[in-house]
Amino acid sequence: MKTFGIVSYNKYANFTNYGSALQSSALNTPIYKSGESMEWRAMFVDYCPDRLANMDPLHPFENMWDQDDEACKRIEYSMQAIRENYEKFMTFYDQFFLHTKDKYTSQNFDTICGREGIDGFVCGSDTIFCYKEFGFDDGYFANYDVMRNGYSVAYAASFGDTDLRSIDKEALKAKLRNFRYLALRENQFLDFTREATEVKVEQVIDPTLLLTASDYDTIVAPRQIDEPYVLLYSRRFNPAMTKYADRLSKEKAVKVVDISLSGSNPNGHIMRYDAGVEEFLSLVKYAECIVTNSYHGMLFSIIYKRPFCLFSREQCDTKNAQVLQMLDLRDRSMVTGKESLNNTIDYDKVHKIIALRREQSLNVLINELKGIEKWLEG
Helix, strand or coil, rough: CCEEEEEECCCCCCCCHHHHHHHHHHHHHHHHHHHHHHEEEEEEECCHHHCCCCCCCCCCHHHCCCCCCHHHHHHHHHHHHHHHHHHHHHHHHHHCCCCCCCCCCCCHHHHHHHHHHHEEECCCCECCCCHHCCCCCCCCCCCCCHHHCCCCCEEECCCCCHHHHHHCHHHHHHEEEEEEEEEEECCCCCCHHHHHHHCCCCCEEEEEEEHHHHHHCCCCCCCCCCCCCEEEECCCCHHHHHHHHHHHHHHCCCCEEEEHHHCEEEECCEECCCHHHCCCCCCCCCCEEEEECCCHHHHHHCCCCEEEEEEHHHHHHHHHHHHHHHCCHHHHHEEECCCCCCCCCHHHHHHHHHHHHHHHHHHHHHHHHHHHHHHHHH
């Protein structure tokens, strides 16, 4: 049986990011399921990029992309919830992942195949190719000797808001040539990647969409809030979102449940930033409506067929817009909170599109994994 090591976001990167944890888990599931007949399995690599090596997740001031005063204030206000949240995320990673026995960094990564019995690597998904976040990280770009000289593929890797004008394009091309097959999540770098490499390059959906609501129901927590509520989930503070959520709560005569980092709570929201991954799924599943600027907040609203609106968030606008366009949901996008919003979503139509893209993307993933046999023969 072949073992594929998944190199992706984990507890060292965005440990309180529900989407990061769930996309890693979601990628593991179809590899495991298809492996029952194909004789392969997935193992999550406990990998810490060099940029995060000296950062303490319980002191997030040192591990923040946003260092403005408002962000720091929100962290300070939420520290107790962050500590509770951290423990829940660690339990999730330990409970739902087959992972390597040891932690790997740039100092010992090249020993991983012998120590863990790994035959190939799958890098992804999420913004592992985003230069602003990790630079050209050797783990995410398959640049360690065992990855570069072995069999490495990427699934749903994203460049995030990388600007080609501000980076060394030749260095990026060299890193991309480490892969035997590349599947990207967004389309804006498809042409560049195809020109840079001689391998197959395709576009696929985020791994969270490879699973259905019934798959997530196997891990979802029981209902958290007994009464109806609007769910507010902001990955970056936006006062227009709060105003809109409060307006909805008044119109619907329901409470606002807030799982965003917040520096205060003047409007009496039910604050649940302590929610773990399973509780996050539950809060989305039972919400009357979701107000978010999170990519995965949007995706799980769609998975659970909940009404939602998606506010603009600079570093996410491109990837968010592509999903909305693919699913013909562009009318769910908001900037000011004053836009007119269609109250109904034709989720039968939406999920037919997802089912088709799911089948296509699963075929790409399986072909990536099958490629190891041809590579070994060759």
